[in-house]
Amino acid sequence: QVQLVESGGGLVQPGGSLRLSCAVSGTLVRYNSMAWYRQAPGKQRELVATISSGGSPNYEDSVKGRFTISRDNAKNTVLLQMNSLKPEDTAVYYCNFVGGLETRLNYWGQGTQVTVSS
Secondary structure (H helix, E strand, O other), rough: OOOOEEOHHHHHOOOOOEEEEEEEOOOHHHHHOOOEEOOOOOOOEEEEEEEOOOEEEEOOOOHHHOOEEEEEOOOOOEEEEOOOOOOOOOOEEEEEEEOHHHHHHHHOOOOEEEOOOO
């Protein structure tokens, strides 16, 4: 069974950095396009960043230049390095598949809370 376990969130000041990690079991991240999503209070879940099976990343405009998505194939994890954090980045962050597979799977992990506040 596929499991997704996010970690690495916390409370940081504006301008700070965090690295989120998603431990994946049940499939190999090297063979899948993967993504980070986030959901802020009162808002719908939104796509933040994707990485293709070939390693090509894409980002939502508001995080370009600040966030970096990557894979660690040896550890079967998906990472999100977040720099220059802003209060509007505050949300619960989730990893999952992308391109419709996440919908068919209909499974989300617990997420990890990121709070950016002074």
